Amino acid sequence: MSASPALDPNPAGMSAGQTAEPLAAATKKKVVDWKLGLGVLVVLALLTLSLFTGVYNVFDGEFGGEMFAITRIPRTIALVLAGAAMAMSGLVMQLLTQNRFVEPTTTGTTEWAGLGLLLVTIVYPNASLSTKMIAAIVASFVGTMVFFMFLRRVSLQSSLIVPIVGIMLGAVVGSITTYLALATDTLQNLGVWFAGSFTSVLRGQYEVLWIVALVAIAVFIAADRFTVAGLGEEIATNVGLNYNRVILLGTGLIAVATGVVTVVVGNLPFLGLIVPNVVSMFRGDDLRSNLPWVCLLGIGIVTVADLIGRTIIMPFEVPVSLILGVVGSVVFVGLLLRSRRHA
């Protein structure tokens, strides 16, 4: 099973006489460079702005320090974690489905998380946050697997059909959830969950979001596997990858990230769609070196959207999902048109 001799560094037949040349050019892009540093600085500036934006003046107010610690810091951390998580989920999902137009909100994953959340609230009205979260994660996993199975059964001709199927699936699950909520008189809760918002992120309630940091690390470790899976089942199998296992792993990670974010923050539409596409447009698809960019851009966009939501009708707030929905749908349509032109 040893490698054939021909491609050893000093081969007999191949490229004779060229061994003196430097052959070890770098294939992988560097993960950290000055551009990334600049990006980090910009996002840090946005986050600082977020820390000091709000109705209460944290400098002069009597409870400035406490307000800062109880709401501003948790809110900003939540922006970082949720933004990065949803952007990464979108990226992994796009690789696994080989489709540029999917992300947790265009495949029904978010709706499934909502259904799980509602079911557990109906069955155990006093369920703890972690119980709700597990329910949401399990439901996201099941829902995403259903979607993936469907894609594998039906080989779809057009890549545009895939998100349409996902959105339809999501709509069906969403209506079931709404019906259940109506029947059990919990519709109001549902509205609050689905409108993704960072308004209610307070100390003591958001800490579970740190789980998504673990998801980020896992995605980074498995980055190359996901990229290979993104080349399709046949190429992946050819290079010895266990394709189904990678699909399961990816779905699991997406489910955890989506489930946790849905429970704590709610629905963040289009984030996972816009971010990976923009990053890929500029940098290609070297997943490992793209991941920091995907996280950064995700954080940046969510933070800007949240800042807009907080200031546009001050002293009131608009849910961040509303801003994302407006911006995201415009970008989504733009991407569709672009792909049409290129196809």
Added chain:
Amino acid sequence: MIELKAVRKDYSSEVTIGPVDLQIPKGGVTALVGPNGAGKSTLLTIIGRLMGADAGSIEIAGYDVATTKSKDLAKIVSILRQENHFVTRLTVRQLVAFGRFPYTKGRLNKFDEEIITRSIKFFELEDLQDRYLDQLSGGQRQRAYVAMVLCQDTDYVLLDEPLNNLDMKHSVQMMQHLRRVADELGRTVVIVLHDINFAGHYADRICAVKDGQVVEFGTSAELFQPETLTRVFNTPVACVDGPNGPLAVYY
């Protein structure tokens, strides 16, 4: 050696492939030819473990394809299918580098980088190595895919219609490259070909498949008989002596 014993694949009661018994010796270029729907590609796909057989056994270099771990097989045999388009935006070099995945799981060392560079040079892709695949012509892209498979450094290389969508010049280039893969690098190349004349000129052995069965197996000199080719392809074929060997004339 690739050895198939009573390999069978059932699609329906009418469409069955096999049972096929076949021994492809180590080294050289072996071409699978035959009419549309004969089962050439399916056979290749089964050998390359992308599809399971319903019965029979396949051994490559003594390793049973069904029981050997996929990641170990990836160091013995590589297979490239006909249709390869994906949405991932990769450069030529990044794509070729994935051929090293069975050894590195993505973490390339200096040795891997050298092999990648050699594969790129071998297929004359140096000037294109930093271009994205979607910026290449069909012929260039096909070369990049084959370079990836070569970079996998396996003794056995299976290619499903590598000349598909290539024009005359690029088809000839590709076959010359594959010839060198066999002659200079000592790999065993098995390819599905559509054009019997390409098979006759560039392959050491031709395996004719018809209705899911191997009907002929031999050198091009042995197979280039009017009766044989007429029988295999279900259409009248004449054989003439061309400047570079026998030619099949079928129009």
